Amino acid sequence: MQMGILSKKAVSPIIASILLVFIAISIGCSVYFWYSSIKEETQIKSEIRLTHDLNRVFAGIEIIKVNLTSGKVLIENTGGVILHSLNLTKNLEEIATLDSLDVGEIWEVEVTSLSSGDVLYVTSREGASDKYEI
Numbered sequence: 001m002q003m004g005i006l007s008k009k010a011v012s013p014i015i016a017s018i019l020l021v022f023i024a025i026s027i028g029c030s031v032y033f034w035y036s037s038i039k040e041e042t043q044i045k046s047e048i049r050l051t052h053d054l055n056r057v058f059a060g061i062e063i064i065k066v067n068l069t070s071g072k073v074l075i076e077n078t079g080g081v082i083l084h085s086l087n088l089t090k091n092l093e094e095i096a097t098l099d100s101l102d103v104g105e106i107w108e109v110e111v112t113s114l115s116s117g118d119v120l121y122v123t124s125r126e127g128a129s130d131k132y133e134i
Helices: 002-007 013-058
Strands: 061-066 072-077 083-090 093-101 106-110 119-123 129-133
Touching: 061 119, 061 129, 072 083, 093 106
Parallel strands: none
Antiparallel strands: 061 072, 072 106, 083 093, 083 119, 119 129
């Protein structure tokens, strides 16, 4: 009876080698897919941040003219990108908004009761801003 137990063999060396190769390949594939997903996520976040930073660099806005008698204020997009969500305030109170302003386009706003000492401030979502003190 002891002879029968001792005569049984374990897994052959060829099958063991094949199993080790398959295990190594599966671990390599898992590491590759994990690394690829992290790399892709990082690349997308970097592209979004770069686009946002470039928009801030190329965004520009300027209050080019204020007429006290008529109350007309002219605001120009002096940058290189389209500006969005523009907000014009007078003494920190919102007086006008605009969805978008193309490059080189002028936004004309009529403001009531402008007087000496008022401060106009225009901002955009891209980070462009200008201040005009009357």
